[in-house]
Amino acid sequence: GENVEQHPSTLSVQEGDSAVIKCTYSDSASNYFPWYKQELGKRPQLIIDIRSNVGEKKDQRIAVTLNKTAKHFSLHITETQPEDSAVYFCAASRGNQFYFGTGTSLTVIP
């Protein structure tokens, strides 16, 4: 099956700085890579996703990049704000099952 590794497990940044979270996957057949944000006590919410036929996708301050050859993808958050503090999960899927990373706890220091 698929194996998704996520780093770092914790990340602290100053408000206004950028944050980068990286994930690797093992199954070359995976073709969909979503990122979820989970605030304390809440459900995971999809924030951005990327299909395997594109290399980068951007939505305001959030961007995701995908390197299919190296089997890794990354989440980039620019101009971080305190409300970006949460746990972020990456996932990889080839249609049937999702395999999640273990999460990154991001803290944005005001």
Place this chain on the structure above:
Amino acid sequence: DADVTQTPRNRITKTGKRIMLECSQTKGHDRMYWYRQDPGLGLRLIYYSFDVKDINKGEISDGYSVSRQAQAKFSLSLESAIPNQTALYFCAASSGPYNEQFFGPGTRLTVL
């Protein structure tokens, strides 16, 4: 997303008891999933169902069973709860070619 609901939201039970967690969705998604979340381990798949007649085991199905009573309902049962099943349980629903998942609010289960 408000279209996926879970009951109960919190449950405390004792070792050996049978527990059922319920999930409903209102958007007509054909696929439904049960995950458990433990600190430092992320979300792990317990069972999933692609339609009413389809049930599949995930990576951690031992000790759990499921029932897809209708397209909109997917319940998770612990036949004889044990303390290491204490966790946060999420139901999710999805559809479409890329299977984008929408999560319920979660059920916090404590087994004493």
